[in-house]
Amino acid sequence: xxxxLERLSQILRIVLGGRLRSLTKDRGEIMIEVGAEDYLAAxxxxxxxxxxxxxxxMDICGVDYSAYGNVACEPGRRFASVxxxxxIEHNWRLRLKVFCPDDNFPAVDSVCDLWPSxxxxxxxxxxxxxxxxxxxxxxxxxxxxxxxxxHPLRKDFPVSGYTEMRYDAETERVIYQPVTIEPRExxxxxxxxxxxxxxxxx
Amino acid sequence: MSEIRNYTINFGPQHPAAHGVLRLILELDGxxxxxxxxxxxxxxxxxxxxxxxxxxxxxxxxxxxxxxxGMMCNEHVYCLAVEKLLGIEVPERAQxxxxxxxxxxxxxxxxxxxxxxxxxIGAMTMILYTFRxxxxxxxxxxxxxxxxxxxxxxxxxxxxxxxPDTMPKYKPNRFKNEARTKDLNAAREGSLLDYLEDFFERxxxxxxxxxxxxxxxxxxxxxxVGIGVVPADRALALGFTGPMLRGSGIAWDLxxxxxxxxxxxxxxxxxxxxxxxxxxxxxxxxxxxxxxTRIIRQCIEWLRKNPGPxxxxxxxxxxxxxxxxxxDMEDLIHHFKLFSEGFHVPEGEVYVxxxxxxxxxxxxxxxxxxxxxxxxxxxxxxxxxxxxxxxxARGHMIADVVALMGTLDVVFGDVDR
Numbered sequence: 001x002x003x004x005l006e007r008l009s010q011i012l013r014i015v016l017g018g019r020l021r022s023l024t025k026d027r028g029e030i031m032i033e034v035g036a037e038d039y040l041a042a043x044x045x046x047x048x049x050x051x052x053x054x055x056x057x058m059d060i061c062g063v064d065y066s067a068y069g070n071v072a073c074e075p076g077r078r079f080a081s082v083x084x085x086x087x088i089e090h091n092w093r094l095r096l097k098v099f100c101p102d103d104n105f106p107a108v109d110s111v112c113d114l115w116p117s118x119x120x121x122x123x124x125x126x127x128x129x130x131x132x133x134x135x136x137x138x139x140x141x142x143x144x145x146x147x148x149x150x151h152p153l154r155k156d157f158p159v160s161g162y163t164e165m166r167y168d169a170e171t172e173r174v175i176y177q178p179v180t181i182e183p184r185e186x187x188x189x190x191x192x193x194x195x196x197x198x199x200x201x202x
Numbered sequence: 203m204s205e206i207r208n209y210t211i212n213f214g215p216q217h218p219a220a221h222g223v224l225r226l227i228l229e230l231d232g233x234x235x236x237x238x239x240x241x242x243x244x245x246x247x248x249x250x251x252x253x254x255x256x257x258x259x260x261x262x263x264x265x266x267x268x269x270x271x272g273m274m275c276n277e278h279v280y281c282l283a284v285e286k287l288l289g290i291e292v293p294e295r296a297q298x299x300x301x302x303x304x305x306x307x308x309x310x311x312x313x314x315x316x317x318x319x320x321x322x323i324g325a326m327t328m329i330l331y332t333f334r335x336x337x338x339x340x341x342x343x344x345x346x347x348x349x350x351x352x353x354x355x356x357x358x359x360x361x362x363x364x365x366p367d368t369m370p371k372y373k374p375n376r377f378k379n380e381a382r383t384k385d386l387n388a389a390r391e392g393s394l395l396d397y398l399e400d401f402f403e404r405x406x407x408x409x410x411x412x413x414x415x416x417x418x419x420x421x422x423x424x425x426x427v428g429i430g431v432v433p434a435d436r437a438l439a440l441g442f443t444g445p446m447l448r449g450s451g452i453a454w455d456l457x458x459x460x461x462x463x464x465x466x467x468x469x470x471x472x473x474x475x476x477x478x479x480x481x482x483x484x485x486x487x488x489x490x491x492x493x494x495t496r497i498i499r500q501c502i503e504w505l506r507k508n509p510g511p512x513x514x515x516x517x518x519x520x521x522x523x524x525x526x527x528x529x530d531m532e533d534l535i536h537h538f539k540l541f542s543e544g545f546h547v548p549e550g551e552v553y554v555x556x557x558x559x560x561x562x563x564x565x566x567x568x569x570x571x572x573x574x575x576x577x578x579x580x581x582x583x584x585x586x587x588x589x590x591x592x593x594x595a596r597g598h599m600i601a602d603v604v605a606l607m608g609t610l611d612v613v614f615g616d617v618d619r
Binding site for chain 2: 026027055056057059061063067068082088091093095116117119120124142157159187189191192
């Protein structure tokens with residue numbers, strides 16, 4: 001397996017060349033990062049190059065890095081669009097990460113023309129993270145309610161949300177109102193330094 | 203001739219053939235579908251968001267509720283992802299138990315699919331038969347975990363407990379007399395493995411029965427042959443996986459191509475379709491149930507011979523034995539820390555994909571070293587398959603939309619997440 005990964009990373013280095021911002025091998029997976037300006041061209045190369053042939057796009061998802069490790073992220077490193085690709089011909093996978101340059105208006109190119117399966121997944125990333133995919137022909141919300149405001153998977157969006165829905169007996173219809181439940185955290189989120197509590201005990 | 207108008211109709215959200223809550227907006231030209239626009243999200247529960255607020259262990263039960271037809275398979279992916287991040291080894295016996303129950307789940311899911319698919323397009327008897335078999339398998343779920351549908355049986359590091367030596371039995375009551383309960387308990391005298399062995403002894407016969415009802419049935423063929431044809435290149439571009447991809451003639455099965463757990467040691471075949479229509483996909487699923495039976499038999503044989511631990515001995519991840527907690531201070535601390543703060547997962551990110559009954563189900567987990575996930579992304583097959591609905595339905599009659607819904611095998615738990 002590792003020889004295969006080695007070969008894939010060599011091919012990626014040669015084929016993508018200067019467009020490759022970084023290449024990491026971790027736990028038997030390869031992740032590459034490209035700049036937003038090279039993203040579409042790089043994705044096209046990954047799909048069409050005879051030695052790569054990533055003919056299937058498995059997944060596109062957004063990630064919000066604004067609270068990673070409980071520290072604020074650098075500007076331009078908040079929203080990432082992460083692609084997982086699979087090559088059936090060569091039987092290998094690749095993770096491609098692209099960061100949105102502008103945190104206030106996150107936008108990257110759409111890969112819908114390359115892989116039709118990107119359509120809904122980009123809609124979902126737009127819905128949940130507010131990442132705009134330029135070139136997408138039908139960028140509507142997909143999972144949230146009609147008329148929903150905000151992007152719920154962003155780290156600054158509360159788990160309980162802002163509005164709640166209930167049946168109002170007086171007006172005899174369903175109404176929206178500000179949330180009345182109090183957010184509650186049972187287990188606090190803790191980031192420990194590496195090797196915390198190690199005594200050699202197994 | 204009167205003026206011809208195009209109709210737009212709403213299919214669902216409450217429609218018996220929508221397999222859950224799907225609102226499908228169909229633009230029709232007479233009876234021919236011109237455009238299908240599925241509106242999903244009616245069952246959106248924000249699992250990905252909730253997972254970020256729970257510890258790694260507390261997320262396991264959420265996985266059951268994603269694809270509620272493939273419960274243990276969902277758990278398996280999540281556990282594999284956490285184990286990969288932690289870098290821990292899972293005992294062999296636990297891996298065999300997981301494979302055994304993955305295949306039981308696959309049979310459960312395909313039984314549900316074939317029953318409801320046939321039900322949707324007119325063969326009502328099927329669902330009664332397939333539910334009879336599902337019932338028996340739910341009893342196996344119940345025996346092992348205490349729950350029939352949402353077991354939370356797999357844990358990071360193994361499975362919660364070993365397979366039980368006895369099966370729960372029926373007791374006579376005013377609805378069931380002595381003779382009837384004796385009949386029902388006949389297969390339940392031994393252990394869970396005996397029970398499953400007995401079931402999968404007669405299960406191929408059940409599959410034959412289903413096939414006599416459907417495979418050569420003229421109406422069934424009229425409704426499925428040549429409906430929803432997806433050629434291989436389109437299937438790849440649309441991101442199809444699992445039986446949807448194999449139905450189009452591509453022999454791609456993660457259990458074989460990128461084996462996880464102990465699938466590389468088991469002997470099974472991968473059925474592949476030819477035409478990529480609903481009928482071929484049905485045949486693939488039918489054969490997959492028979493192949494699952496083969497896998498289960500091999501697992502049962504192995505499990506009988508090889509006792510051993512079923513969860514890792516690393517108490518930073520899995521709790522120590524109950525008796526030891528009462529005598530050993532360190533085990534007490536481990537137990538307390540595990541169930542209050544939870545275990546910490548080293549920084550990193552992994553994408554783990556497995557062959558779920560519906561296709562590729564994957565978890566993309568990002569950890570920043572905390573006791574909670576930083577991000578859990580759930581890649582479900584149903585979501586991607588449903589996004590191809592528009593392309594598949596165009597040019598078909600409105601009645602075929604129901605056949606397409608069936609063959610896509612969507613379950614809204616994992617489409618909407």
